Amino acid sequence: MGEPVRYQVAGALVAQTALLSVLAATVGLGLWAWSAGIAHAVVGAVLLLWSARRSGRRRLGVADGITLTRAVLGGGVLALAVDGGAVWTLVALAAVALALDLVDGAAARRSGTESGFGAAFDMETDALLILVLSAFVALTLGPWVLVIGLMRYAFGAAAWLAPWLRGPLPPSRARKAVAAVQGAVLVVAAAEVLSAVVATVLVASALAALAWSFGRDVxxxxxxxxxxxARAPRPVSASART
Structure with missing residues (x-):
């Protein structure tokens, strides 16, 4: 990962096009699916370059490269979701992308390259994949599933109106566990291996856990x-002490 960011991003665009081409040749992709996949890659590239320049990042580290790979896989998931077919291919790509989420963080810690830029890149990649999966599952279980994917963006929008929501959050294993559960549950629901009742209960439980996690952070x-x-206890008067 020694190349400048622009070359790494260009490589990701080529990889995205190659992945879409493979999917088109194997399971088939319609025009809208192609358009969604390409739009995902282009918009993501622009935002990544802008974010890297803003943070002074000239190169992507190993962990960032893994996250970039996950973003490419997410583009494939988006294209397949828009196309509406090849469920097992969608599930496989999403599962690999979620599994790599366990790798990029560990790679950053092991290499000592943890940064705010990398954490934000990882979070936004996760958020978009969860949004796509929730939209896909909503087609069978109902639009309420979209709340899982939209909650992160609703929180971000609220932070613009309430600056105190932009404050730093302490590390939390519970928060990470709840976030991981969302992806796993949505992948299982997308595979349609469970009955509608069981899938509904499972996804609703994941949504309840997510609501609890966001509520606790808020x-x-x-x-x-x-x-x-306002936080300090009020002094007790002498008469009250008596």
Whole structure:
């Protein structure tokens, strides 16, 4: 990963086109699917280059390269979801992308290259994949499943109106576990190996866990943002002590 960011991003665009070509030759892709996959790659490339320039990042590290691979796989998942067919191919690509999510973080920690840029890139890649999977599952279980994919973006939109939501969050294993569960549950539901009732209960449980996780973080940010005077206990008067 020694090349400048623009060359790495260009390589990802080529890889995305190659993946879409393979999918078109094997399972078939319609025009809308091709358009969605290419749009995903182009918009993602522009945002990545802008983010890298803003953060002063000249090259992508090994962990960022893994995340970039996951983004390419996510483009394939999006194209297949738009096309509406080849469910098992979609499930396979999504499963690999989710599995690699366990690798990029470990690679960053092992190489000592953890950064805010890498964390944001990883988070946005995850969020888009979850949104695509939730939209695909919503076609069979109902539009309520979309809440899983939209919650991250709703939180981001709310942060523009309420700056205190932009505060730093402490590391949390529970938050990471809940996030991982969303992808795993949606992949299982997308595979359509479970009955509609079981799949509905499973996805609803994942949504409830996600709502709890976001709710806990919102309360934590709100508590941290309150003025110290509001958080400090009020002094007890002499008469009250008596």
């Amino acid at each position: 309360l934590g940010l709100w508590s941290a943002a309150r003025p110290r005077a």
